Amino acid sequence: MAEPLRIAIAGLGTVGTGVIRLLDANREVLERRAGRAIEVVAVNARERAKDRGVDLSPFAWVDDMQAMAARSDVDVVVELVGGSDGPALTLARAALDAGKGFVTANKAMVAHHGMELAELAAINSAPFAFEAAVAGGIPVVKGLREGTAANALTRIYGILNGTCNYILSEMERTGADFDDMLRAAQEQGFAEADPTFDIEGVDAAHKLAILAAIGFGTRIDFEAVRCAGITQVTASDIAQADALGYVVRLVGIASMEGDGRLLQRVRPCLVPFRHPLAAVTGPTNAVVAEGDFSGRLLFQGAGAGDRPTASAVVADLIDIARGQAGAPFSVPVDQLGSAEPGDPGERRGRDYIRFTVADRPGVLAEITAAMRDAGVSIESLIQRGRDHDGGAVQVAMVTHEGPEHCVTEALALLEGSANLAARPLVMPILKD
Ligand SMILES: NC(=O)c1ccc[n+]([C@@H]2O[C@H](COP(=O)([O-])OP(=O)(O)OC[C@H]3O[C@@H](n4cnc5c(N)ncnc54)[C@H](OP(=O)(O)O)[C@@H]3O)[C@@H](O)[C@H]2O)c1
Missing domain, CATH: 3.30.70.260 (ACT domain)
Structure with missing residues (x-):
């Protein structure tokens, strides 16, 4: 058996502890599938003394996460801290500069800096992977990069934010208004204390920009995503939509227009009852990709949570352990096109x-x-x-x-x- 893949994990919150649990629970099957063991070497978070419900004693505690990038006993740095800039980005740059693999669940960082990081990864021949950044446990990054690779895609769209989908589908079920359902989502743990990024559609826009780059082979253009959230949707809109044969869902849509321009939008939409996205309720995510040969493909599953997100992070680690990480955005970063934004x-x-x-x-x-x-x-x-x-x-x-x-x-x-x-x-x- 080959040498183990040695990883360092920055961030021991929901996802970080989920990864540690998964690596422990599925150790044997992972080793068989990866062709070698995946071993945690070092970990870091803000508060060393916090009880995280996992045994950290076998791992070295690193006080400064940036030091992980310089450790000679680390092959891959896994960033599960969050934030588009700040320590997560500094760590990403340092790890890739040092030629280490870099795995992240951080959609905000990938949407804003994914091109720079992919360039750094290419220069240093270092794997860079972010399956968990889009739609939690759904293997949609790999699905688009590999599964639809033989197709010209025309449209990629879906329900990319579990908080909004929970709120809208609960408004539909109970007849309650937005504010009440937002409070319920916060009580149930489906919405952050500050839900702005979710309810204004920004989180979905981050994910859409990443999927569009992969699916259409274009450079990420997050600034071009036109974005509207769900705060204006009322119980009466939902009742009205229902009477007309629709449900309301926040949908991110990226479409390659006939003139080669790329339209990227996140908006609440009326979805016909018969459409597969209408049946997607609660915090579930779903992505539809339309390929010229494959036809319509639907990827659906848990968009967040410790276990599904850990599953996506570890899938990336298996690819890296096998030496099969591939180009992060489906084609080498220097060959990605740049599409002008479409005219809505x-x-x-x-x-x-x-x-x-x-x-x-x-x-x-x-x-x-x-x-x-x-x-x-x-x-x-x-x-x-x-x-x-x-x-x-x-x-x-x-x-x-x-x-x-x-x-x-x-x-x-x-x-x-x-x-x-x-x-x-x-x-x-x-x-x-
Ligand atoms: N939660 C999900 O379901 C989910 C799904 C998909 C993607 N993601 C992404 O995964 C990433 C992590 O999310 P999460 O939900 O696991 O977050 P979380 O529970 O808030 O955990 C964040 C971790 O980062 C540590 N941290 C924060 N700031 C730090 C700093 N300045 N220096 C050192 N450590 C710091 C925290 O340390 P302490 O614990 O000591 O405070 C904590 O362990 C984010 O990018 C998120 O967008 C999450």
């Missing part, structure tokens, strides 16, 4: 638009006139009862298929209208 205005589709309006004559006429003048054709229009906050009422409509810039123009015509009590909410209807 050119997207053709149907939209759900919800207005909160004053309850007085002439309001509907103003809205429908703006739609007509901007070239938006209305398929159905529903007026709901009085809002409990006062005199406002909700008017929701579904448009016929058309270019998105027409909807934007219609809303611009209505901007500043005394009849609108709040900013309208637009949710695209996901195409099958």
Whole structure:
């Protein structure tokens, strides 16, 4: 049997302790599959004295995580600390500079600095892997890098944030409003104390940018992801969507347009009942990839948690132990293309638009006139009862298929209208 793969783990929280447990629980099968043992050599976290429920006594404790990169007895550094910059990034650079393998679950860092790290990895012939950074335990990075490698992909999309999916599917199940379900998600441990990154769609945008780079062979362009969260979605929108045959899900969509431009967006969408993503509830994640030969592929599973995320981290370690890490973004980093961002205005589709309006004559006429003048054709229009906050009422409509810039123009015509009590909410209807 070959020499063991020796690893150092920075970060001993949910994922770090999960990795230690997995390496211990599945030691024999891992050794057979990897062709050699995977051994933890050194560990680090902030607080040495904290009881983490795992036995750390066999490992060297390192006070300064940066020292891991310089240890001659370490082959791979595993970063499970988090944060797009700061100590995690310093460690990544130092480990790859030193020619060590580098494995991370840190989507924020990969979305912001993945290109630089992949370049460092290539220069130093060091493996760099981040399966756990996207959709927890779902092997979607490997699935796209290897499983769909024979295809030209047209679209990659999915439910990439378990917190939002829990909140939306619980709103659907209970009829409760967003704020109540956010509180419930925090109590259940499905949302952070500061949930901003999740509910504003930023976390999903990090993951989408990574998947788009892998699937389309382009450099990561996180800044180009247009992102809207779920804070504006109300119980009434969900009831309305249900009556029309849809559920509401936060969906990240990356599509390669005919002109070679890449459109990346994260938005709450109406998903038809019959679509596989409609059945994805709770904190589950799911990713759909559409290949020209494979057709539609669905990857689904736990998007977070100690065990699923550890499973993804250790899968990367097995690849490295076998010498099979491959190019982190499917093609060598110097051969990744750069796609111009697509123009969302050119997207053709149907939209759900919800207005909160004053309850007085002439309001509907103003809205429908703006739609007509901007070239938006209305398929159905529903007026709901009085809002409990006062005199406002909700008017929701579904448009016929058309270019998105027409909807934007219609809303611009209505901007500043005394009849609108709040900013309208637009949710695209996901195409099958
Ligand atoms: N949790 C999940 O389900 C999940 C899923 C997918 C990806 N991820 C990603 O995995 C990474 C880790 O997440 P987690 O949930 O395991 O986080 P966590 O439970 O908060 O653990 C973070 C660990 O990093 C240590 N740490 C934080 N700042 C440090 C610093 N400045 N110096 C040294 N150590 C420091 C903490 O030390 P102390 O324990 O001593 O405070 C803790 O052990 C993140 O990038 C996250 O986005 C997590």
